[in-house]
Amino acid sequence: MHMSLPKITSYEVKTSRTEQKIPVVNGVHLHSIYNPSKEAEAIVSAQLETLKNKNEVLILGLGFAYHVNAVIDTLIQFHGDDFKVIVIEPNIQVYNDCIALNLLSKKNVLVYSGFNPNELYSDLDLIHFLLRKPAMIAHPPSFNLYQNYFKKILTFEAPQSINGIMDFVSAPEVKKYLQGFNSSSTLEEVLYNEIPAQTQFDPMDFLAMALVEMTKGSCEKKTTQGNN
Amino acid sequence: MKNILIINLRRIGDVYSTGHLLNSLSTNKENSVSLLVYKESEKAATNLKNVSNLHVIDRKEIITLKTNKLFSDGFSIERLFNQLQSIKNQKWDEIINYSNDLVGAYICSYLKESSDKIIGVHFNENRNVVTNSDWEILFNDVLPAVKYAPMHFVDCYHKMIGVKSNLIGEKIITDPAHNATVFSNMSTIRKGLSTAESASKIIGLQLKTADANKDIPEETLTHLIQLIRQNDEFIPVLLIAPTEEERKYAATINQKFNDELVVIEADLRAVASVLMNLDILVTPDTAIKHIADLTETPVLEISLGYAPFLKQGSYAAGSLILTDFINDRNFKRDKFQSSEGAKTNIKAQDIMSSLMYHFTKTKSIRPRLSNDVTLYTCSFDHLGARYSVVAGTVDAQTEIHRLMSRQLINVVYDECESVDIYNDVIDFGIAAATNWSTTEKTNITNVMKDLLGTLRSLLQSQENRKSAKDFVNNLGKLIAHAEVSSLIQIPVTMFKTKIESINAKTFEENSKEVEILLYDLKADIQKILLCIKKLEDNILIQKKEEFMNRTSEISSN
Numbered sequence: 001m002h003m004s005l006p007k008i009t010s011y012e013v014k015t016s017r018t019e020q021k022i023p024v025v026n027g028v029h030l031h032s033i034y035n036p037s038k039e040a041e042a043i044v045s046a047q048l049e050t051l052k053n054k055n056e057v058l059i060l061g062l063g064f065a066y067h068v069n070a071v072i073d074t075l076i077q078f079h080g081d082d083f084k085v086i087v088i089e090p091n092i093q094v095y096n097d098c099i100a101l102n103l104l105s106k107k108n109v110l111v112y113s114g115f116n117p118n119e120l121y122s123d124l125d126l127i128h129f130l131l132r133k134p135a136m137i138a139h140p141p142s143f144n145l146y147q148n149y150f151k152k153i154l155t156f157e158a159p160q161s162i163n164g165i166m167d168f169v170s171a172p173e174v175k176k177y178l179q180g181f182n183s184s185s186t187l188e189e190v191l192y193n194e195i196p197a198q199t200q201f202d203p204m205d206f207l208a209m210a211l212v213e214m215t216k217g218s219c220e221k222k223t224t225q226g227n228n
Numbered sequence: 229m230k231n232i233l234i235i236n237l238r239r240i241g242d243v244y245s246t247g248h249l250l251n252s253l254s255t256n257k258e259n260s261v262s263l264l265v266y267k268e269s270e271k272a273a274t275n276l277k278n279v280s281n282l283h284v285i286d287r288k289e290i291i292t293l294k295t296n297k298l299f300s301d302g303f304s305i306e307r308l309f310n311q312l313q314s315i316k317n318q319k320w321d322e323i324i325n326y327s328n329d330l331v332g333a334y335i336c337s338y339l340k341e342s343s344d345k346i347i348g349v350h351f352n353e354n355r356n357v358v359t360n361s362d363w364e365i366l367f368n369d370v371l372p373a374v375k376y377a378p379m380h381f382v383d384c385y386h387k388m389i390g391v392k393s394n395l396i397g398e399k400i401i402t403d404p405a406h407n408a409t410v411f412s413n414m415s416t417i418r419k420g421l422s423t424a425e426s427a428s429k430i431i432g433l434q435l436k437t438a439d440a441n442k443d444i445p446e447e448t449l450t451h452l453i454q455l456i457r458q459n460d461e462f463i464p465v466l467l468i469a470p471t472e473e474e475r476k477y478a479a480t481i482n483q484k485f486n487d488e489l490v491v492i493e494a495d496l497r498a499v500a501s502v503l504m505n506l507d508i509l510v511t512p513d514t515a516i517k518h519i520a521d522l523t524e525t526p527v528l529e530i531s532l533g534y535a536p537f538l539k540q541g542s543y544a545a546g547s548l549i550l551t552d553f554i555n556d557r558n559f560k561r562d563k564f565q566s567s568e569g570a571k572t573n574i575k576a577q578d579i580m581s582s583l584m585y586h587f588t589k590t591k592s593i594r595p596r597l598s599n600d601v602t603l604y605t606c607s608f609d610h611l612g613a614r615y616s617v618v619a620g621t622v623d624a625q626t627e628i629h630r631l632m633s634r635q636l637i638n639v640v641y642d643e644c645e646s647v648d649i650y651n652d653v654i655d656f657g658i659a660a661a662t663n664w665s666t667t668e669k670t671n672i673t674n675v676m677k678d679l680l681g682t683l684r685s686l687l688q689s690q691e692n693r694k695s696a697k698d699f700v701n702n703l704g705k706l707i708a709h710a711e712v713s714s715l716i717q718i719p720v721t722m723f724k725t726k727i728e729s730i731n732a733k734t735f736e737e738n739s740k741e742v743e744i745l746l747y748d749l750k751a752d753i754q755k756i757l758l759c760i761k762k763l764e765d766n767i768l769i770q771k772k773e774e775f776m777n778r779t780s781e782i783s784s785n
Contacts, residue, residue: 121298130298131289158300168300174309178302187301201355203338210334211308214287215294 005090005116006146013097021101023064023094030063030094030141040066044074047137051075055083056134060150061142062089062111064097065104071137072105085109086129088120089142090149117156122168160186177204230256233315233343235264235335236273236326237285239438240496243269244518246326247276247399248382248543254278255394264315264335271496272515275401285311316342324389325349328368333357347388357729362641362722363387369725370718373710375559376626377539378633378718383612387642393612395545399522406501414505417463417490429587431456432492432503434467434511435481436474441533442512450484451576452510456583457485465490467502467509467516508586510579517542528582532572534561538630542606543613550574550582553600553621573600585618594619610644611637616652624660625667628653629715632664635759636715640752645759650766658774661767665760671714672753672760678706679753683746690739703727703742719752 012024014033022031032039044051044067051057051074059068068087075083085108089095095113098104104111112120120126143150159165163183169175181190191212195205232253236246243265253259254277262281265273270284285308294304316339323339325332325348336350345360349368352358359365367384371377386393418428433453437443444452456464466481468474470493478491494502499516503509503525510528511517513535520527521544531537531551536559541549551557552573581595582603595603595618602620606613611634617627635649653661682702688695710721726745732738 121300127293127299127303131292157297160301165300165302169302169306171306171309174302174306178305187305199354201337201351201353203341206334206337206351207309207312208305210331210338211290211294211305213330213334214285214308215291215304 005114006149008091008093011091011093020066021064021097021103023097025091025094025145028141028145030061030139030145031066036064036066037070040070043067043137043139044070047071047135048074050135050137052078054135055079056129056132057083057085058129058134058136059085059087059139060136060153061139061146062087062095062098062104062113063139063142064094064101067137067139068109069103069105072107072109076107081108083108084129084134086126086134087111088115088150088153089113090115090146117152118167120153121156121158160188162187162190173204177208230259230321231319232259232261233264233283233320233323233339234261234326235324235332235348236269237264237266237287237329237331237335238269238327239515240269240272241513241515241518242326243272244276244400244515244522245382245540245543247278247518247522248393248395249326249385249389249391250276250278251397251399252386252391252394253389254397255392262315275497275500275519277398277401283311283315312338315339318342321345322347322389324385326385352731354731356731359725359729361388365722365725366637366641366718370721371539373721374633374717375713376554376630376633377536378630378637379539379611380541380543380613381539382543386612393608395608400500400519402500402504402523403497406498407504410498410501410505417465428461428463429507430463430465430505431583432465432467432506432509432511434509434514434516435477436468437512437514439533442514442535444510444512444530444532445572446481448572448574448576448579450481452579453481453485453489455576455580462583463490465492465506467499468493469499470495508583510583513537513540520544521547526586528579528586530574530579532574534559537604538615541604541613541615545606545608547606548582548586548618549604549606549615550578550597551602551604553602553623555623555626556600573598575601578603597621609648610646611642622656624656625664628656628661628664629713632668632715632759632763633718636718636756639759640719640755645762650763653763654766654770658767658770661763665764665767668715668760669757671709671712671716672757675706675709675716675720676750676753678702678709679746679750682706683743683750686739686743686746690736693735696735715756716753719749719756722752723749 009026014022014024016022016033016036018035018037020036022029022033022036055075057071059071062068068085072085087109089111092114095111112126161183162178162181162185165178165187166175169178181194185194191208195208198205234246236243250261253261260280261278262283263273263279264283267284267286273279273282290304290307293299293307294301320343322345323336323343325336328349333349333351336346336348340346340350347360348364350358363384367388371384383393414430417430453464456462466478466489468478468491482489482491492502500519500523503520503523506525508526508528509520510530512530512532517527517529521542524544527542527544527547529537529542529547529549531541531549537549537551575598578597578601581597585595597603597620600621602622603618604615605618606615631649631653635646639645682699685695685699685702689699707720707724709716710724723745727742730738730741732741
């Protein structure tokens with residue numbers, strides 16, 4: 001278990017009055033003990049307008065996926081097969097049981113379970129998904145239970161030093177180029193101070209300068225509250 | 229097979245204007261031309277014919293990766309690297325920087341090892357600008373510096389690349405289904421709304437641009453529609469893009485006409501089919517104007533705000549450009565506030581008169597226009613698109629200056645003098661032509677004096693370094709002529725750019741290069757003097773002819 005993942009002191013699976021399985025983590029019921037499906041419908045009905053306009057949704061908290069399945073059903077109504085859902089769930093045990101109990105609709109859905117923020121933001125599939133500015137829905141019981149974990153995800157700041165950046169870069173040519181700079185410098189320092197101060201420039205320097213010029217006027221880092 | 233890459237990282241209209249160059253390059257069947265554009269212009273690029281492969285940079289994604297703290301900065305540079313990989317891994321015969329901006333220049337420099345030749349701005353390993361020809365300097369340094377651009381951007385690109393302009397041929401891809409539907413709908417409009425016996429003319433009105441400074445004012449537009457509707461032969465149709473803002477604007481205008489107007493909403497792909505079925509398009513400076521040029525739809529461009537029609541105006545023979553008096557215009561974008569509407573003397577009646585002129589066969593009756601409004605027409609000569617006055621307010625000195633600037637380019641850089649230009653200058657009157665040549669000769673004398681002073685002090689400084697200060701002062705005086713609004717501005721600006729890009733390491737090397745450039749400038753000035761001399765010869769001939777005519781009139785009386 002990663003240090004940044006929430007500590008689980010107790011875990012059990014109960015059955016609701018409607019005979020549906022529900023996980024109880026650290027004494028917190030992640031779904032209604034009376035009717036999980038009805039509760040899920042209520043979560044979705046508050047998001048109908050959003051789901052009509054967006055066909056990509058990020059859900060914070062899987063639980064046993066009643067709300068996820070309700071979101072998927074709604075997306076099918078609005079967008080047919082053209083939709084994608086990503087769920088972030090810190091508790092691997094909950095995820096494993098959800099899958100074992102066959103509770104999650106498999107259609108166009110991807111679950112990131114047990115990932116710490118650094119691992120999440122290194123994943124290119126997730127990054128491309130986030131770049132398309134999906135709608136975001138929090139599963140209230142999961143979000144409250146794993147508040148610190150989700151807060152870290154939403155306020156994550158990617159490492160800025162060249163050394164830290166290396167973990168995120170996979171192209172060997174880019175890695176090799178960045179290794180040529182002081183590992184404690186930030187990429188901003190490299191782009192705006194170190195490269196312009198050079199007297200000789202190789203092709204990769206020109207690529208870096210194209211990046212600076214292309215993103216001019218937007219070089220100040222924005223807030224960390226998502227990318228919407 | 230010649231593998232060519234054109235980099236155009238500008239806006240949609242500029243991407244469409246690449247269609248002319250693509251068409252000219254396609255004349256050689258051996259050419260395979262690829263295009264690199266930003267993702268936001270991708271739709272426009274896919275509409276262009278003669279593109280073998282389209283490459284895209286997703287700038288917005290790269291900006292998000294770089295600016296959002298959630299994502300590692302490393303992703304932004306890697307993303308750009310990945311998006312250019314397929315280009316970098318190919319072998320190109322030529323890469324053309326059509327963007328003429330820094331991003332394009334850096335990307336060209338990054339791709340230098342993948343290409344035998346880079347055309348347009350790029351850098352060497354010391355980050356000094358590399359230029360391959362005078363045409364590139366003309367494009368990058370002279371055209372932005374002079375108020376009255378002597379040649380169109382599209383033509384300058386052709387010269388830079390060394391490809392002959394081809395005006396004939398299909399330049400844009402249209403959807404046959406769209407074409408059929410639009411043709412059928414337009415036929416219905418022609419038949420249904422007209423009471424005239426002859427076939428009605430459909431006049432398309434482009435309502436909006438991306439910048440309020442270039443928009444036709446609503447009041448003018450409304451009055452114009454009234455005037456068009458008063459004529460049974462004409463039917464106005466409003467053209468809008470599929471956006472809520474444009475729909476609302478069209479609805480506001482339509483309300484004033486009891487919702488009787490035809491509004492055509494079309495995306496970039498469909499609009500080409502619409503334009504092909506119009507009799508004329510009335511438009512400010514928009515991407516739609518560039519599409520109309522590619523579809524060979526007649527255009528009446530209403531050039532407002534900073535729209536630089538002399539270098540980016542409608543590029544089609546017979547197109548008309550209605551503008552405020554060009555002496556009063558400012559073509560610099562930063563002089564305009566984005567929220568300001570257009571301030572113009574152009575009235576609806578001026579646009580209507582220009583439309584009537586367009587539809588007359590003989591073109592013998594010139595439209596009468598408001599004060600400080602001018603109508604130009606586009607024709608083509610050896611150098612490409614040329615805008616000539618049809619009617620309105622004209623300053624003979626400005627028009628002569630424009631014509632002779634063109635002649636200067638013909639003679640100095642293209643080695644192809646146009647005899648017609650001298651006659652066209654004299655058409656503005658012998659007195660005006662004489663006045664212009666006298667002023668220019670004075671300007672040239674001043675430059676020549678400074679040039680010889682610079683040359684003398686340079687030679688002295690080669691023998692005695694103490695004279696270097698005099699040389700620097702003289703050089704400064706000479707270069708200051710690049711700011712003077714005169715014919716001489718062009719060669720001096722050219723000289724200034726060349727001086728600034730000297731890469732010599734020692735004083736001796738430096739002074740040798742400056743000396744060569746000074747002699748080149750002197751040679752160019754002598755060519756200009758020769759042009760002025762020829763103009764004066766023509767003036768003399770004209771004077772003699774006029775004298776003879778007067779004499780024969782007197783004797784016959």
